[in-house]
Amino acid sequence: MRTAYGVETVRATERQLMARLPEGTLMQRAAAGLAVASADLLGRVYGSRVVLLVGSGDNGGDALYAGARLARRGAGVTALLLAPERAHAGGLAALRRAGGTTVHSPAGGRAAGATEGAADRPAGGSASDPAERPAGGPAGPTAAEVLIERADLVLDGIVGIGGKGGLRPDAARLAEAAERSRAAVIAVDLPSGVDADTGQVHGAAIRADLTVTFGTHKPGLLIDPARDFAGTVRLVDIGLDLPEEPALEALQHADVARLLPVPGPESDKYRRGVVGIAAGSARYPGAAVLAVAGALHGGAGAVRYVGPAGDAVLARFPETLVSDLGPAKAGRVQSWVVGPGAGDDAATVAQVLEADVPVLIDADGLRLADRDTVRARTALTLMTPHAGEAAALLGVARAEVEGARLSAVRELAARYRATVLLKGSTTLVAAEEGAVRVNATGTSWLATAGSGDVLSGLAGSLLAAGLPARDAGSVAAYLHGLAGRYAADGAPVGAQDVAKAIARAWRDVRD
Numbered sequence: 001m002r003t004a005y006g007v008e009t010v011r012a013t014e015r016q017l018m019a020r021l022p023e024g025t026l027m028q029r030a031a032a033g034l035a036v037a038s039a040d041l042l043g044r045v046y047g048s049r050v051v052l053l054v055g056s057g058d059n060g061g062d063a064l065y066a067g068a069r070l071a072r073r074g075a076g077v078t079a080l081l082l083a084p085e086r087a088h089a090g091g092l093a094a095l096r097r098a099g100g101t102t103v104h105s106p107a108g109g110r111a112a113g114a115t116e117g118a119a120d121r122p123a124g125g126s127a128s129d130p131a132e133r134p135a136g137g138p139a140g141p142t143a144a145e146v147l148i149e150r151a152d153l154v155l156d157g158i159v160g161i162g163g164k165g166g167l168r169p170d171a172a173r174l175a176e177a178a179e180r181s182r183a184a185v186i187a188v189d190l191p192s193g194v195d196a197d198t199g200q201v202h203g204a205a206i207r208a209d210l211t212v213t214f215g216t217h218k219p220g221l222l223i224d225p226a227r228d229f230a231g232t233v234r235l236v237d238i239g240l241d242l243p244e245e246p247a248l249e250a251l252q253h254a255d256v257a258r259l260l261p262v263p264g265p266e267s268d269k270y271r272r273g274v275v276g277i278a279a280g281s282a283r284y285p286g287a288a289v290l291a292v293a294g295a296l297h298g299g300a301g302a303v304r305y306v307g308p309a310g311d312a313v314l315a316r317f318p319e320t321l322v323s324d325l326g327p328a329k330a331g332r333v334q335s336w337v338v339g340p341g342a343g344d345d346a347a348t349v350a351q352v353l354e355a356d357v358p359v360l361i362d363a364d365g366l367r368l369a370d371r372d373t374v375r376a377r378t379a380l381t382l383m384t385p386h387a388g389e390a391a392a393l394l395g396v397a398r399a400e401v402e403g404a405r406l407s408a409v410r411e412l413a414a415r416y417r418a419t420v421l422l423k424g425s426t427t428l429v430a431a432e433e434g435a436v437r438v439n440a441t442g443t444s445w446l447a448t449a450g451s452g453d454v455l456s457g458l459a460g461s462l463l464a465a466g467l468p469a470r471d472a473g474s475v476a477a478y479l480h481g482l483a484g485r486y487a488a489d490g491a492p493v494g495a496q497d498v499a500k501a502i503a504r505a506w507r508d509v510r511d
C-alpha cells in the first residue's frame with residue numbers, strides 16, 4: 001500500500017523525531033537522498049551545471065545542502081536566492097564551502113548583468129515585476145533565466161510543505177524559466193506552488209520531471225491537478241514514525257490480489273454472489289450491455305439483469321439471468337447496480353434503493369435518486385459520479401470539483417452518508433470515515449463513452465461478492481484502469497475492449 005500523510009501529521013512526527021536527534025539530522029538525511037536522486041538523474045555529476053532555486057525556508061535548506069554535495073563531486077552549482085537575507089544560513093555556508101556560488105535572484109537583472117560563477121552578487125537590479133523592467137524595447141532574459149536556460153539540472157527548493165497559495169511573481173517567473181529550459185527539474189519535497197494536502201494548484205507552479213519527497217508521500221503528490229506537476233515521485237526515508245491511519249492510500253498489485261474474491265471448493269454461483277443490474281433504456285440499451293460486461297468480470301457468481309434492454313443483453317451475454325419484472329420481483333441478489341443509461345426511469349431507481357443489499361448508483365441514477373432516501377439507507381451505498389455529476393450533487397461548478405477533488409469527494413461522502421468514487425484521471429474513493437483511496441492505474445484513453453458503465457458493473461459485482469464499498473470501489477477502479485491500459489496500448493479504445501481486458505488485469509494482479 002502506498003500511503004500519504006498531510007502536513008500537520010508530517011510536522012508533528014518530525015517534531016517528535018527531531019527532539020531525539022542531533023540538530024539538523026533530518027535535513028541532512030533529506031539532502032543526502034536528494035543528492036543521490038540528482039546524481040542518478042544526471043548520470044555524470046562532474047562537470048554538470050546545477051541551478052538551485054532557493055526560497056526562504058527549510059525547503060531551500062535541503063536544496064542548498066544537496067547542492068553542496070553535488071559541488072563536492074565536481075558539479076558547477078549556482079544557487080538563485082529569492083530572499084538572500086532569509087535563505088537557510090547553514091545550507092548557504094555549506095554550499096560556499098563546497099565551491100558553489102550564490103546569486104541574488106529576484107529575476108529582474110538583464111543577462112548582461114550576470115556572469116556565471118560570479119559569487120555572492122545580485123543578478124542585476126531589483127525589479128521583480130515585468131512592469132518594472134526598463135522601458136524601451138522587448139525585455140531580454142534575466143540573469144537568472146539565462147542560468148536556468150544553460151543548466152543540466154534545476155533543483156526546486158522554493159517552497160515545500162510551508163507553502164501557502166500559488167507562487168509569488170518572482171518565484172513564478174523562475175518556474176516558467178525552468179519549464180522552458182531543457183534542464184531536468186527535480187522538485188524538493190513537492191513542486192513549489194502545489195498544495196501538499198489537497199493537490200490544488202493556484203496559479204503558477206513548478207513542473208518537475210522528478211519529485212524527491214521526504215518521510216512520506218504528501219496527498220497532493222497523488223491527486224490531480226498537482227500530481228501532474230510532480231512527475232515521477234521518489235520517496236526518501238528520513239525515519240519518521242507515522243501514525244497508523246494515513247490521509248490517503250493507494251492500492252498496489254499485492255493489496256488488490258489480497259482483496260480479490262476467489263471462489264473456494266464449496267462455492268456455487270449463489271454463494272459467490274449475484275449482482276443485479278438495473279440499467280439501460282429503450283434509448284440507451286448499450287449502457288446495459290456494458291454494465292453487464294463489467295459485472296461478468298467482477299467475481300460475482302451470476303449477473304441478473306432487469307430493464308428494457310434484455311434482448312440486447314442476452315444477444316451478447318447468454319449467461320445473464322434476465323427478468324422483466326422490475327427490481328423488487330426479479331429474484332434475490334447480493335447487490336444492485338442502478339443508473340447507467342437509465343434515462344428518466346425514476347421508479348426503478350426508487351425500487352432499487354429500497355433493497356436491503358449494497359447498491360451502486362451511477363450516471364442517470366445519481367440524478368434520479370431521492371437524496372433523503374440515499375442518506376437514510378442502512379445497507380451500503382456506493383455512488384460513482386464523474387466530476388460533472390459530482391458538481392451537480394454538490395451544487396457547485398464542475399471546475400470547482402476538478403480543482404479540489406479531495407475535498408469534493410469527502411464532502412459528498414459526508415453529505416450522502418455513502419461511499420463515493422469520484423472518477424477522473426486520479427480516481428478517489430472516500431467513505432464517511434477513514435483514509436481516502438486514490439487510484440492511479442487509469443489512462444486518459446479511458447475517458448470514452450461507456451467506460452463508466454463497465455466500471456459500475458465491475459464494482460457492483462465485487463459488492464455482490466462481499467467486498468465492503470471502499471474496497472469494491474477501489475479494486476474496481478484499479479482493475480478497470482489496468483484493463484484500460486492494456487486495451488488501449490497507446491491508441492483509442494472502446495468500452496467493450498476495456499471490459500474484455502479486465503480478465504487480463506485480474507490475472508496480472510494475482511500473478
Ligand SMILES: NC(=O)C1=CN([C@@H]2O[C@H](COP(=O)(O)OP(=O)(O)OC[C@H]3O[C@@H](n4cnc5c(N)ncnc54)[C@H](O)[C@@H]3O)[C@@H](O)[C@H]2O)[C@@H](O)CC1
Pocket residue numbers: 014018026027028030055056057058059060062158159160161162163164165166167168171188189190193214238
Ligand atoms: N521540518 C523538518 O524536520 C524537515 C523539513 N524538511 C524540509 O523543510 C520543508 C519545510 O520547511 P519550512 O517549514 O521552512 O517551509 P518551506 O521551506 O516549505 O516554506 C516556508 C517559506 O516559504 C515562503 N512561502 C510560503 N508560501 C510561498 C509562496 N506561495 N511563494 C513563495 N514563497 C512562499 C514563506 O514565506 C516561508 O518563508 C519541507 O518541505 C522539507 O523540504 C526536510 O529537510 C526534512 C526535515
Ligand SMILES: [K+]
Pocket residue numbers: 059156157158159160187188189190191192
Ligand atoms: K519545492
